[in-house]
Amino acid sequence: xxxxxxxxxxxxxxxxxxxxxxxxxxxxxxxxxxxxxxxxxxxxxxxxxxxxxxxxxxxxxxxxxxxxxxxxxxxxxxxxxxxxxxxxxxxxxxxxxxxxxxxxxxxxxxxxxxxxxxxxxxxxxxxxxxxxxxxxxxxxxxxxxxxxxxxxxxxxxxxxxxxxxxxxxxxxxxxxxxxxxxxxxxxxxxxxxxxxxxxxxxxxxxxxxxxxxxxxxxxxxxxxxxxxxxxxxxxxxxxxxxxxxxxxxxxxxxxxxxxxxxxxxxxxxxxxxxxxxxxxxxxxxxxxx
Amino acid sequence: xxxxxxxxxxxxxxxxxxxxxxxxxxxxxxxxxxxxxxxxxxxxxxxxxxxxxxxxxxxxxxxxxxxxxxxxxxxxxxxxxxxxxxxxxxxxxxxxxxxxxxxxxxxxxxxxxxxxxxxxxxxxxxxxxxxxxxxxxxxxxxxxxxxxxxxxxxxxxxxxxxxxxxxxxxxxxxxxxxxxxxxxxxxxxxxxxxxxxxxxxxxxxxxxxxxxxxxxxxxxxxxxxxxxxxxxxxxxxxxxxxxxxxxxxxxxxxxxxxxxxxxxxxxxxxxxxxxxxxxxxxxxxxxxxxxxxxxxxxxxxxxxxxxxxxxxxxxxxxxxxxxxxxxxxxxxxxxxxxxxxxxxxxxxxxxxxxxxxxxxxxxxxxxxxxxxxxxxxxxxxxxxx
Numbered sequence: 001x002x003x004x005x006x007x008x009x010x011x012x013x014x015x016x017x018x019x020x021x022x023x024x025x026x027x028x029x030x031x032x033x034x035x036x037x038x039x040x041x042x043x044x045x046x047x048x049x050x051x052x053x054x055x056x057x058x059x060x061x062x063x064x065x066x067x068x069x070x071x072x073x074x075x076x077x078x079x080x081x082x083x084x085x086x087x088x089x090x091x092x093x094x095x096x097x098x099x100x101x102x103x104x105x106x107x108x109x110x111x112x113x114x115x116x117x118x119x120x121x122x123x124x125x126x127x128x129x130x131x132x133x134x135x136x137x138x139x140x141x142x143x144x145x146x147x148x149x150x151x152x153x154x155x156x157x158x159x160x161x162x163x164x165x166x167x168x169x170x171x172x173x174x175x176x177x178x179x180x181x182x183x184x185x186x187x188x189x190x191x192x193x194x195x196x197x198x199x200x201x202x203x204x205x206x207x208x209x210x211x212x213x214x215x216x217x218x219x220x221x222x223x224x225x226x227x228x229x230x231x232x233x234x235x236x237x238x239x240x241x242x243x244x245x246x247x248x249x250x251x252x253x254x255x256x257x258x259x260x261x262x263x264x265x266x267x268x269x270x271x272x273x274x275x276x277x278x279x280x281x282x283x284x285x286x287x288x289x
Numbered sequence: 290x291x292x293x294x295x296x297x298x299x300x301x302x303x304x305x306x307x308x309x310x311x312x313x314x315x316x317x318x319x320x321x322x323x324x325x326x327x328x329x330x331x332x333x334x335x336x337x338x339x340x341x342x343x344x345x346x347x348x349x350x351x352x353x354x355x356x357x358x359x360x361x362x363x364x365x366x367x368x369x370x371x372x373x374x375x376x377x378x379x380x381x382x383x384x385x386x387x388x389x390x391x392x393x394x395x396x397x398x399x400x401x402x403x404x405x406x407x408x409x410x411x412x413x414x415x416x417x418x419x420x421x422x423x424x425x426x427x428x429x430x431x432x433x434x435x436x437x438x439x440x441x442x443x444x445x446x447x448x449x450x451x452x453x454x455x456x457x458x459x460x461x462x463x464x465x466x467x468x469x470x471x472x473x474x475x476x477x478x479x480x481x482x483x484x485x486x487x488x489x490x491x492x493x494x495x496x497x498x499x500x501x502x503x504x505x506x507x508x509x510x511x512x513x514x515x516x517x518x519x520x521x522x523x524x525x526x527x528x529x530x531x532x533x534x535x536x537x538x539x540x541x542x543x544x545x546x547x548x549x550x551x552x553x554x555x556x557x558x559x560x561x562x563x564x565x566x567x568x569x570x571x572x573x574x575x576x577x578x579x580x581x582x583x584x585x586x587x588x589x590x591x592x593x594x595x596x597x598x599x600x601x602x603x604x605x606x607x608x609x610x611x612x613x614x615x616x617x618x619x620x621x622x623x624x625x626x627x628x629x630x631x632x633x634x635x636x637x638x639x640x641x642x643x644x645x646x647x648x649x650x651x652x653x654x655x656x657x658x659x660x661x662x663x664x665x666x667x668x669x670x671x672x673x674x
Contacts, residue, residue: 034413130535132534143481144479144481146481147481151525151538151540152540154536154538155538155539155540158536158537158538167535168535168536168537169533169534169535169536170527170529170534170535170536171534171666171667172485172488172489172529172534172665172666172667173664173665173666173667174666175485176482176485176486176665176666179481179482195624197622198622198623198624198630199622199624199630200591200630200666200667201591201619201620201621201622201630201631201632202533202534202589202590202591202620202632202667204619204620204632236620237619237620
């Protein structure tokens with residue numbers, strides 16, 4: 001009996017130790033960012049682990065870029081100086097070579113400081129790449145529908161401008177007064193916006209114009225709709241020099257039942273077409289400066 | 290005794306092995322998913338249906354208890370990220386069935402989900418999001434004010450508000466809902482200028498945020514198709530600076546499908562929010578980065594100086610003062626006979642308030658001007674002689 005209880009005690013002790021060891025493995029949380037790396041040797045795998053950790057940290061504070069001159073790449077070159085400690089938790093070999101997993105402790109303050117130094121050097125104080133878009137929609141709809149259409153136009157222009165590395169800005173102080181311009185003709189509207197840029201001098205480059213839904217023409221097969229565009233891009237830093245003066249139209253014939261659906265499509269197409277031409281001319285204009 | 294002791298240890302070891310192996314590292318689950326076929330894109334719908342099924346698998350195995358809208362939102366981000374990564378978290382063992390019914394793609398999958406890794410990820414994400422309150426470690430502060438519209442009624446949903454905030458925090462921004470702006474959007478929704486005025490209100494009620502995410506999730510329609518409900522939501526968002534006017538926009542119709550109408554609407558809103566945030570967060574990295582990073586802040590703002598009655602005498606004072614305050618003049622305009630407006634740039638101050646103080650001491654004879662209440666647009670400095 002004594003032997004039996006002694007053995008039972010030993011068994012229970014071993015079970016308890018095994019369970020608490022497992023719990024400790026799951027509960028332990030050493031410091032640092034979980035990471036892993038691979039390479040031809042263990043040393044190369046550890047370097048890979050450090051590099052991939054720094055890449056993740058940098059992506060949190062600056063834009064990833066392949067440009068060697070960018071802050072991201074410049075800081076990546078210095079990655080070792082931002083590593084505090086490396087904890088390798090698992091190491092092994094496979095057909096490709098060696099791999100490691102573990103945690104990497106980072107010197108966050110050093111990274112922030114180094115980024116700040118670089119940003120000061122690289123900062124593009126190029127306000128000419130900030131573009132304000134004031135393209136109004138003219139059609140027989142409510143003010144709410146007009147503003148909704150103008151929002152869609154802004155989005156199309158923004159997409160095109162951002163693809164070409166411009167920054168798009170939204171001057172609420174001008175947009176808030178657009179309802180005052182509904183009765184103005186095109187030239188009056190352009191003069192109104194020019195005056196607004198004087199009150200708001202942060203507007204250095206402006207795209208001003210309108211997209212108009214013209215009257216529909218009914219015929220035997222359906223309806224012909226047309227949309228006219230009249231858009232100027234202005235350099236407000238140089239006495240409102242016209243960078244481009246674009247005018248064009250989009251035409252579409254559709255069955256009568258589909259007028260509403262295709263009307264939306266037509267004015268969006270007009271926004272996309274005009275934004276392409278205007279953006280291309282802005283790129284050329286700035287390339288010459 | 291000598292022979293018996295090793296046998297006891299062997300037996301004990303066997304028992305421990307059985308016990309520890311009962312904590313299985315992966316679970317096999319059968320899950321279903323469905324997605325709308327948009328513009329005839331069956332491949333796209335197949336991918337989305339599989340993603341939905343995998344999200345359900347994460348939910349099934351994670352066993353995460355959610356008791357608050359913040360936890361619901363955090364878990365939505367967990368599902369997003371795990372489905373994005375999938376490797377090591379979820380693997381598809383077998384496609385049990387795939388079919389098209391009407392304009393919905395249905396799929397049933399047998400998947401393996403790593404319970405421990407998913408739970409660990411959820412824990413790590415929670416810690417990451419909780420830690421995202423430190424200014425020096427974040428990209429900048431964004432206040433959010435996104436409301437919902439359904440059948441003509443406007444309201445705020447804390448679930449989606451928290452989800453937006455969690456998505457922004459995940460990429461390193463500080464994000465917080467501005468209740469005052471939300472309330473304004475709800476009660477003045479029919480005003481065409483509501484979004485502009487909401488921004489003005491955001492500027493008045495801000496703490497340290499430098500951008501506003503304003504928008505509406507509008508439930509356009511719900512219909513039954515292929516035995517399930519399909520909802521369409523129009524998501525219209527703008528991320529705009531409070532001091533600058535840089536803006537990022539997202540506007541799209543997004544569908545969601547589910548077994549019930551309310552779930553379909555929820556899925557559509559979730560899909561719309563996820564897509565909007567993935568698009569806007571990427572754009573915001575450039576927008577907010579232009580203003581604040583690494584401890585160096587580049588301020589670009591307009592300084593409007595009134596009561597300029599003697600241009601010949603007062604302009605040199607202004608110019609000297611701006612130079613002394615390390616401000617580069619980018620553009621100067623004359624809105625009217627007694628006002629000069631300057632667009633300036635400087636990186637010598639941490640906020641516009643500090644710049645204003647510096648200008649008040651460096652421009653001789655100047656004093657604070659009248660700051661129009663509820664002024665629309667970017668923050669301006671108003672001074673006067």
